Amino acid sequence: MATLESRHLLDLLGIEWPIVQAPMAGISTPQMAAAVANAGGLGSIGVGAMTAGAAAEAVREFRERSQGPLNINVFCHRPAAKDGEREAAWLEALRPQFESVGADVPVSLREIYRSFVADEAMFATLLAARPRVVSFHFGLPPAAWIRAFRATGTVLLATATNLAEATASVNAGVQVIVAQGYEAGGHRGIFDPDGPDERLGTATLTRLLARRLHVPVIAAGGIMDGQGVSAALRLGAGAAQLGTAFVGTEESAADDGYRTALFSEEANHTVMTRVISGRPARCLANRFTAFGATVTRHVPSYPIAYDAAKSLHAAAKTVGERGYGAQWAGQGAPLARRLSAAALVAALVAELNAP
């Protein structure tokens, strides 16, 4: 069954191997996505932190390097609710952190990235670019946009962290579900970050969705090698999505501090926190997450909190402190490898095909 499911999904996505490079906004690059696509996997670019113009340029850069399939990932959160009082209080809470790296606290915070659901220009750009795949994270876009993508033949994916989100996505016309377990690094795709979170593990969620849904499932979270991909297929997934495995590749945009942490003992400890961006995301344990563990007040909405985090990280870097980075990583981080993206895909395929 797994084999049939897998074949169907590979055909749909236009890939040779059941391997998806996770979109990772800010970390993935057109070079990474092209290397993965050229190696027979699905390359992805996360445009959650880009303008429509930058996204168009990223697609162009990908296409200069690959004729393969491309997955463009967008963030579909409810647009941020400005709350001057909360943001001022948050900046005040962050003051000692800024001071510890010799920096001034910003005077105010902005919604630094626009949600896809409120970004008509991005929608028009992606519709025109006709990537093989568009994937949704944090929720779903307007129904008319889903219909428009489907009409052009674009395959639609959505992240789900539970059965209810998966069912809502399928009912809205999404064709493939990315089952994101609690182990996963980076932003948790949960639709409502203020609602209850069942924290379902990758294997359990994958098996549950494979049993309950009638569409293909891609397993995501904590998968670092071909054995992990193989296990996901045994659970009924059609493919596996790997992010942290690609963070340390040559093509990654991860900065030196992030790479250093990933390939150190620090990889053994990750924390789900919302203090960095305003939404729950799994990060290597660092100074920022340690501060986060002491926080009881409400963090501003995503991505308003992220504005403060980026200022703090930038200031800290100037004094050689790398502990304030958004060093997203999943629980599998200790198994990360230093390879090129192409070599990583080749290794995954070899491990997957080993008896």
Next chain:
Amino acid sequence: MATLESRHLLDLLGIEWPIVQAPMAGISTPQMAAAVANAGGLGSIGVGAMTAGAAAEAVREFRERSQGPLNINVFCHRPAAKDGEREAAWLEALRPQFESVGADVPVSLREIYRSFVADEAMFATLLAARPRVVSFHFGLPPAAWIRAFRATGTVLLATATNLAEATASVNAGVQVIVAQGYEAGGHRGIFDPDGPDERLGTATLTRLLARRLHVPVIAAGGIMDGQGVSAALRLGAGAAQLGTAFVGTEESAADDGYRTALFSEEANHTVMTRVISGRPARCLANRFTAFGATVTRHVPSYPIAYDAAKSLHAAAKTVGERGYGAQWAGQGAPLARRLSAAALVAALVAELNAP
């Protein structure tokens, strides 16, 4: 590799299939363990809530029914620290819950079960009973006891929730590690319930331990069918341990309220809570876990808190309220099946061997 690992472990445990029925103190029965052993798996009895005499009787009942291998599981927590002030405050916090079911609050709480590490009689009983396997949960017993078990040929297992616990266990002479993921139902085996918890998922933890250790690993947490067992083997485990899958079997000691909840929509929601027993444990969401979510004070030590929980559940049952039970279940609960233990093992084997 997985196949070789698996074969080695099966020989060590004396079983035909890579399937371990989780010990589940209070829920497993000699009948259940014997049915599993007779079907080619490893049957287990958790004696954490038994006296030495009751454990000896359970072994006898098992052996009346099976010549197969038996796993006796013991709880190796630090013996409870009595704290009259904390316990009185806790009973006060529980007063509205008791009153809601028309019962009086107990006047005091007791350490209702003795830790194995302080139970010489249990040690002597198990040493004399010579079960094929003894498994440790919550920590490790004295080094001399480990040596004594090893000298009689008993195979020793220990639960680990992270690499540090696994390494400590192997260094102490434990031969097989049960990798318990955050998805698992019932008591989390974490050695120090007051320390940090990485909450590693089953698949990620299993893969990490299979890569890092030189002893066999048994995957536990969220596994409900043969496809899940197969996935665990692909991750390098030698076998899989299933608990929740056996809670609803005919041989289980689960009460009617527990079974009703397990086979209802309630199975979709589980909560890791320490309010029931004093240690983190995953339970079907019910009135008790909902109360737990509102608790900020310190819960008494395990198993002192459990004394209150058992009184509350007993009182609630007399008025038809089943929402105060210790209805332990893992995240895979929605996939539970109503079968006999033997039929469940047969189904698992068929699924495992399916292409």
